[in-house]
Amino acid sequence: MHRADLRAAAAGALLVAAAAVVGTVIERTRGTLHVNWPPLYASWFPHLGPGTPAALVVAAAVVLHGPSLAARLPWRRLVLAGWAAAMAWTWSLALIDGWRTGIARRLTTAYEYLTVIHRFDEPGAALRDFTHHILNNGPTPWPAHVAGHPPAAILTFVGLDRLGLGGGGWAGVWCLTVGTSAVAAVLVALRALTDEPTARRAAPFLVLAPSAVWVGTSADGYFAAVAAWSLALLALAATRRTRHRCAAALAAGLLFGLTCYLSYGLTLIALIAAAVLLLTRTLRPLPLLAAGAAAVAAAFTLAGFSWWEGYQLLVERYYQGAAAVRPYTYWVWANLACAVLITGPAAVAGVRRTLAAAPAALRELRPSAAAPPGPTGRLVVLVLAVLLAVLAADLSGMSKAETERIWLPFAAWLPAACALLPAVRHRHWLTAQAVLALLLNHLLYTGW
Numbered sequence: 001m002h003r004a005d006l007r008a009a010a011a012g013a014l015l016v017a018a019a020a021v022v023g024t025v026i027e028r029t030r031g032t033l034h035v036n037w038p039p040l041y042a043s044w045f046p047h048l049g050p051g052t053p054a055a056l057v058v059a060a061a062v063v064l065h066g067p068s069l070a071a072r073l074p075w076r077r078l079v080l081a082g083w084a085a086a087m088a089w090t091w092s093l094a095l096i097d098g099w100r101t102g103i104a105r106r107l108t109t110a111y112e113y114l115t116v117i118h119r120f121d122e123p124g125a126a127l128r129d130f131t132h133h134i135l136n137n138g139p140t141p142w143p144a145h146v147a148g149h150p151p152a153a154i155l156t157f158v159g160l161d162r163l164g165l166g167g168g169g170w171a172g173v174w175c176l177t178v179g180t181s182a183v184a185a186v187l188v189a190l191r192a193l194t195d196e197p198t199a200r201r202a203a204p205f206l207v208l209a210p211s212a213v214w215v216g217t218s219a220d221g222y223f224a225a226v227a228a229w230s231l232a233l234l235a236l237a238a239t240r241r242t243r244h245r246c247a248a249a250l251a252a253g254l255l256f257g258l259t260c261y262l263s264y265g266l267t268l269i270a271l272i273a274a275a276v277l278l279l280t281r282t283l284r285p286l287p288l289l290a291a292g293a294a295a296v297a298a299a300f301t302l303a304g305f306s307w308w309e310g311y312q313l314l315v316e317r318y319y320q321g322a323a324a325v326r327p328y329t330y331w332v333w334a335n336l337a338c339a340v341l342i343t344g345p346a347a348v349a350g351v352r353r354t355l356a357a358a359p360a361a362l363r364e365l366r367p368s369a370a371a372p373p374g375p376t377g378r379l380v381v382l383v384l385a386v387l388l389a390v391l392a393a394d395l396s397g398m399s400k401a402e403t404e405r406i407w408l409p410f411a412a413w414l415p416a417a418c419a420l421l422p423a424v425r426h427r428h429w430l431t432a433q434a435v436l437a438l439l440l441n442h443l444l445y446t447g448w
Contacts, residue, residue: 001353002425008352009345009432019337026330033401034322037444039334040341041402045445051095051102052442058088059208059434066204067426075196078203079184085207086180093441094176094216103172106217106448111144113157113219114171120158127151128304134313136320145219147317151305152261153219172216179221182412183207185228190416192235193279193382194375198419201426205350205418208430210437211342211411214404218448223262224409227269230255234273234289238280249285253292259409260293261300264311265398266409268389275385278365279378315398323400331400338403339390343414344436346429350417354383357420379419386413405448 016039023038036043062085073081094102108114120126133140134147141147146154157171165174183206190199215221233252236242256273259266277283297307340348361377361384363369373381390410393399399406421429440446 005349012340012348016337019334032325041447042444049096051092054092063430070200070203083184086183090212090216104169107171108168150261175222179215182225182228185232189232189235192239192241201419202416205415210344218405220405220408227259227409237285249288250292253289257293257296271389272385326400335403344433347414353420383417
């Protein structure tokens with residue numbers, strides 16, 4: 001089994017190498033990829049920075065002590081410790097590029113949200129007029145990221161500005177702090193849906209994921225956390241892990257609605273939510289879940305923004321830019337190489353074990369099965385749902401490049417598959433995860 005895990009990790013590395021070689025040839029001969037270091041939106045830039053010593057210390061601490069602490073800490077302390085460790089890891093990686101470059105300026109570029117805060121002095125009017133500025137050939141078009149997302153994304157930063165927390169520094173701190181809370185959310189969901197030992201085994205891998213490189217530099221990390229907490233609350237409501245099941249179901253719906261108004265593509269989180277309900281064999285949370293999501297949709301609709309109109313215009317805007325020439329035949333598989341880089345070799349090995357166990361787990365889901373799936377089977381089904389969401393996003397053609405940040409809401413869940421790896425190998429796999437993240441952040445300058 002261990003050799004099969006190593007072969008899977010090697011296959012992932014070969015996929016990345018193939019995407020890099022083929023992508024470089026395409027970009028140099030045709031110039032149609034619009035990325036400097038295929039398959040990532042990044043540039044070759046070997047460097048050290050103030051965050052380097054901290055990143056090395058955090059990585060060593062999690063590798064050496066993470067598995068043992070995860071096994072023995074009281075549960076609530078483990079959840080908080082996981083979030084704190086993820087913050088330490090993500091902060092240190094971001095600060096490799098320094099405070100200004102690594103955090104404070106990330107959301108202030110021409111493509112980002114903070115450049116148009118002033119256009120929301122009257123939020124109601126801006127919402128009613130939002131769709132008129134999505135197309136590139138329209139009047140005063142929005143920057144790429146504002147046009148590419150529903151208005152909850154930009155309204156988040158407008159809200160921070162109104163609270164006196166304006167500027168790139170506060171925006172970066174918000175995204176990093178909230179984004180790393182996804183680790184806590186996934187732990188809560190895993191314990192509810194599988195069991196506590198499974199969640200504990202996954203904890204160090206959730207903390208030390210290479211995706212932290214992008215969680216600390218883009219708003220998509222924030223989106224990932226909102227989606228993760230929606231699913232965690234749904235899991236609590238469906239498994240009766242809380243005395244406030246109705247409140248949890250309603251809050252899950254509100255956060256799911258917010259997720260859909262943060263990013264159009266995150267409607268695919270519904271596939272993972274469906275898996276949660278399938279695993280718990282109950283639809284009881286569904287009415288309140290739907291009510292919460294409908295409340296968010298109603299609020300935006302009454303304020304003058306039409307989600308469906310915005311999405312249709314986004315598709316048109318998408319093909320007014322680089323997506324018009326970015327070849328689908330390359331990105332449909334190179335995106336998967338990006339997924340390997342943000343989840344790491346341990347997650348690839350965990351996914352291999354997931355796929356190997358999938359037939360048995362799916363058979364146990366049938367009503368006629370002698371017994372429902374055990375913790376391992378439930379973890380397998382959950383990871384399969386995440387993989388299905390990734391596949392749908394990939395095949396849609398709306399994820400051509402930049403998936404290292406766009407897919408963060410899905411990548412947050414895939415390291416959970418590492419719980420399937422043998423405990424005796426955990427430190428080896430954690431080392432591989434840390435080395436990959438450190439190499440990415442020290443050798444490349446990422447665009448997001």
